Amino acid sequence: GEDVEQSLFLSVREGDSSVINCTYTDSSSTYLYWYKQEPGAGLQLLTYIFSNMDMKQDQRLTVLLNKKDKHLSLRIADTQTGDSAIYFCASPSGGGADGLTFGKGTHLIIQP
């Protein structure tokens, strides 16, 4: 089955850029997703990228996809205290409605 890996913690200063990295194993994944989870809350879909794209930009968020290395990254520009959360990358577990496999999540810590 799919395996998704992320580093567990990232600490950045307010105003700097944050880059959260993720690797996955299933090269047939058509879409890849980034979710945000604040303490005690559900998961909020932040953005996604289709596998035939290298980059997608959405306001402060930039997603980069390297299909050859099966590497996905999420860059948050001008990181704010409200960005403090756990960020999960996710890949479909299989075709159709097979659910998502999540990475372990990266805890983004903002330093003032």
Added chain:
Amino acid sequence: DTEVTQTPKHLVMGMTNKKSLKCEQHMGHRAMYWYKQKAKKPPELMFVYSYEKLSINESVPSRFSPECPNSSLLNLHLHALQPEDSALYLCASSHTGTGINNEQFFGPGTRLTVL
């Protein structure tokens, strides 16, 4: 309406109780999911319903029993749970089909504590 709602928000139950978690969406999605999330861990898939039919049944204990009465509703019936079943239970929904964007929208979750 892009919202998935879940009730109750919090639930405390004893090991001999029977309770149900409820989930509802009105986005016209035909796939609905239950995930279990332990503290500081990622969500883990429990069940998938596609067109009201259970299409994946992970090796989840039989004390968890899913039900999909119609395309908008998803229930999770709980019976004889163990303290280790305490977790956040998340419901999600998505369009279904191969080659399309199956982005899943999540509800806020039910925080379950088993005493």
